[in-house]
Amino acid sequence: MSIHIPNILLTIPRNPVVAVGLPLALGFFSGGDSSKVANSNWYANLVTPPGNPRREVFPFVWTLLYASMGYASHVAVKALDSTVLEANKNALSLGLALYYTQLGLNYAWSPLFFGQHKIGLALVDSVLLTATTCWMTKLLDRPTDAKATYFLLPYCAWLGFATYLNAGTWWLNKNRGHKRL
Template identity: 55%
Template sequence: MPQLAVPSIMLEAVRNPIFAVGLPLTLGWASGFPTAKVVREPWYQNLNAPPGRPPRQVFPVVWPILYASMGYAAHVAAKSLETTITPSGRDALNTGLVIYYGQLALNFAWSPTFFGAKQMGYALADSAALLGSVLYMTKLWDGPTRGQTTILLAPYCLWAAFATYLNGGYWYLNRV
């Protein structure tokens, strides 16, 4: 079976810690920027919210921390490729890096899907795929990084699960 490998330009990008952290922060800002306006509009204000929804002011605080943490985890994984000698460890790191970029795309797509297109069902599918990819990526990177990436990604895993619950709650409570 062919090994998944991230293209060299993408691998080199996350080897640089500043770029590794800056990429998800920039993508998150670009994706979420229009959200600030939508959450003040009647469409969002009139939605039935699921139990446990935090105040909207929590999200712009939590997400940048998670983006920085996930970016640094990708940096740790990329740097671990230099020292990991087992084929299984290298495969796990490479596959995890491919998944990392895929989950960035899913993460980037969520806000425009939920808030921009107002498609809660599609956003829920995106969120579920995002959660699955983040959990699997975390599992893949755990051994080869001796748990360093797991510590960085655990809050993201928990928040992605919570965000999927919220998205599912919004979808369920506001079906037409």
């Protein structure tokens, strides 16, 4: 199974600065208004599940995760450039396609949750994002000699936790008049 990725999407992660900069920029634009909403009455009135960190934690964690995922894309494209095994090419190509898919899902989450207050739809996005990222991490593991995995495992773990927070928030507020889907 061969996946074709447009050259521009392979060129971006070849430069490590651009590879790291892309998810950082997308995260900044996607979540730019979330701090305003996190200080709003709407957010303050949400019931959240146990273990919800202070809101000041999120920008620091996400900055590290965006940088890490970007560097993992650099590792993956470098492995793709040097591999001769067809199985590795296929895994890396699909992994990079999933990388861009998860970037899109990641970009959509903040506007859904914070912008539109669609907690349930944000949860669907979060589940898809987590599954896509875990699949991507598995695909990139062997062909990168686990280098990409080192950068992606914290992201996978955080997405699992973030999905729990989103699910708990949806569940605890589903009958309180908040928009769900």
